[in-house]
Amino acid sequence: MTIWVPSLECFSGPRYRAIAQSIGAAISAGELAPGERLPPQRRLADALGVTVGTVTRGYAEAEHHGWVTARVGSGTFVKQSEPRTVFDMAWQPSDDSDVIDLSLSLPPPHPLRLQAFSAALKAMSESPSAVTRVSYLDARGAEGHRERLAGWLAQLGMSLDADELLITQGGQHGISLVLSTLLRPGELMATDALTYPGAISAAQQAHLKMVGIAFDESGMCMEALEAQCARQPPRLIYVTPDQNNPTGACLSEARREQLVALARRYDSWLLEDGVQYLPAEQRGTPLYQLAPERTLFVFSTAKVLAGGLRIGVLRTPDKLLERLAAGLRAQSWMVPPLMVDIACYWIAQPEAASLLAWQTEELAARQQLVTEVLSDYTLGRSHNGSNVWLTLPEGSRAIELCERLQLEGVKVSNAEPFCVGSTPAPQAIRICIGAAADRQTLTQALNVIKQCLAQPPLATVTV
Numbered sequence: 001m002t003i004w005v006p007s008l009e010c011f012s013g014p015r016y017r018a019i020a021q022s023i024g025a026a027i028s029a030g031e032l033a034p035g036e037r038l039p040p041q042r043r044l045a046d047a048l049g050v051t052v053g054t055v056t057r058g059y060a061e062a063e064h065h066g067w068v069t070a071r072v073g074s075g076t077f078v079k080q081s082e083p084r085t086v087f088d089m090a091w092q093p094s095d096d097s098d099v100i101d102l103s104l105s106l107p108p109p110h111p112l113r114l115q116a117f118s119a120a121l122k123a124m125s126e127s128p129s130a131v132t133r134v135s136y137l138d139a140r141g142a143e144g145h146r147e148r149l150a151g152w153l154a155q156l157g158m159s160l161d162a163d164e165l166l167i168t169q170g171g172q173h174g175i176s177l178v179l180s181t182l183l184r185p186g187e188l189m190a191t192d193a194l195t196y197p198g199a200i201s202a203a204q205q206a207h208l209k210m211v212g213i214a215f216d217e218s219g220m221c222m223e224a225l226e227a228q229c230a231r232q233p234p235r236l237i238y239v240t241p242d243q244n245n246p247t248g249a250c251l252s253e254a255r256r257e258q259l260v261a262l263a264r265r266y267d268s269w270l271l272e273d274g275v276q277y278l279p280a281e282q283r284g285t286p287l288y289q290l291a292p293e294r295t296l297f298v299f300s301t302a303k304v305l306a307g308g309l310r311i312g313v314l315r316t317p318d319k320l321l322e323r324l325a326a327g328l329r330a331q332s333w334m335v336p337p338l339m340v341d342i343a344c345y346w347i348a349q350p351e352a353a354s355l356l357a358w359q360t361e362e363l364a365a366r367q368q369l370v371t372e373v374l375s376d377y378t379l380g381r382s383h384n385g386s387n388v389w390l391t392l393p394e395g396s397r398a399i400e401l402c403e404r405l406q407l408e409g410v411k412v413s414n415a416e417p418f419c420v421g422s423t424p425a426p427q428a429i430r431i432c433i434g435a436a437a438d439r440q441t442l443t444q445a446l447n448v449i450k451q452c453l454a455q456p457p458l459a460t461v462t463v
């Protein structure tokens, strides 16, 4: 019987390694099939003119790479490819595992998130009401779902009526639904000069004009907004009153009153975004309470439960309900009830409250770490916020710092993605402290940031 004999010429290095590499190459080329037995070691040693020990070492090396498996008494076999389930197929492991990525605004990881998700799936598979999950429902979402979500929002200190809610596929969908349904192409949206990039792209997709209004740590400057209104009143004003993303600025109570007065005077809609969750005691009076007749409010489960759920709510004045429901129906008929069921089951469990309590404390502890490591710098943030806005010292450039940090294995954002229109980007970075795997990893990243900040700027030369 002829046996498979590799040709070792193309592989450099010691012979045993060449044998292992030739096995790997033959598997990739389909020359050796999954489950196929490799030649007995003595026969291959004779055919290659090497010692049995060399072949043994080569096989062991191939096994170490995960290409083959040795079975005592039977020989060495090419590994069977693992059966891929439909779940594995969707999963793309990150190739950036060496980088501490603090560029995305995520809630801090905790095993409870996955446990709660699995528990919801299990409970649902045993529940008899599965039929509602595969049927068409009201575009606004099932009444029972809206009531459950309204009940949960009440626990979070947001007093909203189930009848004024539409269920959306996350906060981003809520924003985009409002902009595409209520505004016509070419109409004007005003917002803080630096704002959540998803709102900028939703406005671009809806072909709106955008104007960035100056703001400070107390939020949007009302003089600047008033001047804009006098020139050209915006059809809609988009705000994140409790916590600007990226800067953490919080709109003062006085300015909330002024904002509402201006919106009434110039007949603008208000789009209030509360997705960046803060505990009730750190939030101001909601605009939907101050001006219920003109405020649309978006919230989502993303920063409290998990971003991948894609479940949010949109609160709307009564008179817009039908229009927005028609818009949602035109886009996707409705939000998949399956995902709403998962969210509704999850929020009804006591673990949801424990997770949020943990997260609130965890973020406070992480903010404290930021204070300890980066206290020499100007920082914008909320006590329990998941982002930190660090203004660079005079003479430093954010793009350069981000590049340097990336080389050191830390990823953060500069101001560019947050700039509305041609607003010049301030020299600052956003650090998403929630995204770190744990406090130790965060401390490591913060120290890298501190070291990079202390280095003198690189001299770049160009012609």
Ligand SMILES: Cc1ncc(COP(=O)(O)O)c(C=O)c1O
Pocket (backbone or CB within 6 Å): 105, 169, 170, 171, 172, 173, 196, 198, 240, 245, 273, 275, 276, 299, 300, 301, 302, 307, 310, 311, 312
């Ligand atoms: C201010 C703000 N609004 C909306 C969103 C989008 O939320 P969702 O993931 O629920 O679509 C984000 C996401 O980071 C955000 O920061």
